[in-house]
Amino acid sequence: MPEFGSLCLILSLIVAAWSLVACSLGALTHSRSLIRSGERGSLAVTTILSITSACLLMLFLRDRFDVEYVASYSSRAMPTLFKVTAFWGGHAGSLLLWVLVLSVFSAIVILQNQRQNRSLMPYVVATLSGITVFFLILLNFTSDPFERLGFTPADGKGLNPQLQTPLMAIHPPCLYLGYVGVAVPYAFAMAALMSGRVGDVWIRTTRRWTLFAWLFLGVGLLLGGYWAYIELGWGGYWAWDPVENAALMPWLTATAFLHSVMIQEKKRMLKIWNMSLIILTFCLSIFGTFLTRSGVISSVHAFAKSGVGTVLAVFLGIILTFSVTILTWRLPRLQSEGRLDSFVSRESSFLFNNLLLVGICFAVFWGTIFPVLSEAVRGVKITVGPPFFNTVNFPLALALLALTGLCPLIAWRRASAQHLMRVFLYPATGALAVFLLLLTFGMRDLSPLVAFTLCAFVLGTVIHEFYRGSRARQRATGESFPAAFAKLVGKNRRRYGGYTVHVGVVLILVGVVGSSFFRQETTFTLHRGESARAGPYTLRFEDTTSSSDENMDQFTAVLGVSRDGRPAAMLRPGRNFYKSFNQPSTEVDIYSTLREDLYLILIDFDPQTGLATFKSYLNPLVNWIWIGWMVIFLGTQVAVWPNPRERALLARARLIEERSIA
């Protein structure tokens, strides 16, 4: 069976290479049969890779430890769910999942575009096949998941217990849907450049792909953060770890891209910028894919030694050279048709929003690769820690937040003072009220004060927008307010979906600011029956329980939590000891409310003295981060929902494109 898997991998490489060659030649010679053959080849790759993946999955389910990859990430005692998810527990399997997702996306693109975008398609398929070929080369020659050990160990090494949670099971695939999803708009962008059809057809065609990729990158970030929060036991959710940064960067540039394409669609400006952004986003998602599993950033030496690092550098080099070359070649066709006139116009506020997003991305990138750079340049490794990222990004994020409030309200071209007064009066008043309220309640720290005020301002503008729009519609049509509201959103899904996403972002920032500026830590040691205080909470150490099986020893402390004298919850933080890993595992327990989380860990228990040491974190508002993500999810659903108006605009864009080519 492993031999069959390896065979499938080689076969898929050959077919994908054919697909690349056929589509490229087909595009050059305008040969329909070649193009069709290339497309069919790509569909065949999807089928073969599905079989290959099924094969690897079977190896996991059958405990075939003679295969090195299976032996490294699975073990007999693991539940079936985690045997399945061990598929992407390591580098080779992750690559296979990546290329499988890519081939499925390619197939969907081909099936969607059998009658449309025919002049773009050969280039699209060629680009996607090119990426597929690269990943298949890696799988075949450097990281073969079917590689045999040459002997059969009695048991596998198993998956690290910290990773054995459903969250970690779905976190990588979500992130991959995002990373790989970016490849589709990238392929269309390249196709637009190569075919010379650089209007906004490629943007409108891939709008939902981009949103989809962006959303899943976000969901991946959310799941990763949430997992760290409930599993790692340090009370936080984000540490500016290179792996986290790697997923954040393409998300940031994709966010910039989602905004700037609107300028191109409306004003036919920023065309080069959009091309550059999608190229950048794709490069960052490739960078992220490799960083996540190979840990290349930890040292230049590791980077040079692990074959993956070299291959990554080569591949990124090829993508960049290729993309920039054809972009430069097509520069004359990418002339802007509009002009930025006014400071206070939506165009320029979008431009500033883009600069800020890219600026944040650049700062994160710089901080992430700084150790490698300094080692390469000065021979000594210098790192920058979380303080760097926080200091740089906080003011940038505030500026971005302010723009989030301002931007949608400023009119296109040039906004009048009168108009500004009208739309800003209420939100600004609301923000001022929040500011004064916070001052009265004793908040004196400037940074969170400004941040919360801006959050209130953005929320105010969005609510005001929804209200104004519905009122205007109500007046014009005579519908009831709820009906007017529903129709308003229904007819302008993209706009109001976008506003909803902004609300989600604000909620996330509220949670981040609350939990980073007002976090309280307490450490206390108790006998049974004793109590300690943590902020408004009293924690009474009631009892302990323990159990043991062949997999692990479990030990749990039971604490009664009361707030202001009233019983609130029972918390059960614990420590498990996984025998096969010779490693303890902290089991966090959280009393979670909208106001704050009481996050409790058991650090130590001494059976002789009966003394238990606990650490508690009070994390204000942290729940709003997860709620914010759900709001973003909802808003994105509203924005991607198919919409006759968008379809009409796409049809019109195609028509314009055909005319300008003819």
Add this chain to the structure above:
Amino acid sequence: MSLRVSPKIAISLVILMAAFSILVALSFRGTMVYYLTVSEFLSHPPSDLDGHFRVNGRVVPGSITRQTGVLGASFQMTDGNEKLPVVFRKELPDTFVDEAEVVVEGNMREGSFEAHTLLAKCPSKYESQKKANYSPSP
């Protein structure tokens, strides 16, 4: 250029870029930390960044000593050549076990390295290229 902008906007862009560069440079200053191996740290610690270091190595098996009632542990870490005694007085991550790869941040104090942060690498998140060492079943 395809992006035609008015001089006013162009100037403000330049100012923004400058502000951004200054922000990055300033943020960098206070947070730069040397990242060294145990041997590098012991032989010639550079002294230009206000005496703060990040050192990586592996936990020497059997060297971890914990005291009841006191948080953290003292242990030795090594890069294969030299050994460095380390004291850490906060709660330890789960991944801190014998032979774990650790990164500590802090400085020397009274003959041992006093760390204020300790990271221990999660074993299967970063996959090294080395072959796994199994014992073949009989």
